[in-house]
Amino acid sequence: MKTISVTCAIIYFENKILAVQRSETMKLPLKWEFPGGKIEMGESEIDCVKREILEELNIHIKIKQKLTSVNHQYSDFRINLIPFIAEYISGELKLKEHSAHVLLDKNELYKLNWAEADLPILKEFTAL
Numbered sequence: 001m002k003t004i005s006v007t008c009a010i011i012y013f014e015n016k017i018l019a020v021q022r023s024e025t026m027k028l029p030l031k032w033e034f035p036g037g038k039i040e041m042g043e044s045e046i047d048c049v050k051r052e053i054l055e056e057l058n059i060h061i062k063i064k065q066k067l068t069s070v071n072h073q074y075s076d077f078r079i080n081l082i083p084f085i086a087e088y089i090s091g092e093l094k095l096k097e098h099s100a101h102v103l104l105d106k107n108e109l110y111k112l113n114w115a116e117a118d119l120p121i122l123k124e125f126t127a128l
């Protein structure tokens, strides 16, 4: 089965963390995730995550730290999800694809209905 490589960013806005909700028409509808997307041919992981955040949210970020990648099997595809901790730099946040966003304290993140592949990332992140 096909494996897709996807980067995502855990973005700090001061002390809060951004989570975004997938829309009804996307794959994994209405699940919460860290924004990001698929790596393009020849693109580095960091270029990918910065590009996706600019495309999806209209903001610039600074990458601080890489966390452990997750391999997860969904029913119809396999994902290699590559997480980064980042910090908001500039731009006005505008949701281009997602249906909602929240800014939460780190210890509130677990309350959302996350995409399954994100659960090990949340576990690692909240233990930091």
Ligand SMILES: Nc1nc2c([nH]c(=O)n2[C@H]2C[C@H](O)[C@@H](COP(=O)(O)OP(=O)(O)OP(=O)(O)O)O2)c(=O)[nH]1
Pocket (backbone or CB within 6 Å): 006, 007, 008, 026, 027, 028, 032, 033, 034, 035, 036, 037, 038, 079, 081, 115, 116, 117, 118
């Ligand atoms: N960006 C992001 N994607 C995630 C996370 N967790 C998770 O399982 N995914 C999945 C959802 C998508 O299937 C895939 C990301 O691909 P994408 O958002 O660029 O594109 P997509 O597959 O939704 O594209 P489309 O075919 O629906 O247009 O990774 C996450 O935390 N962030």
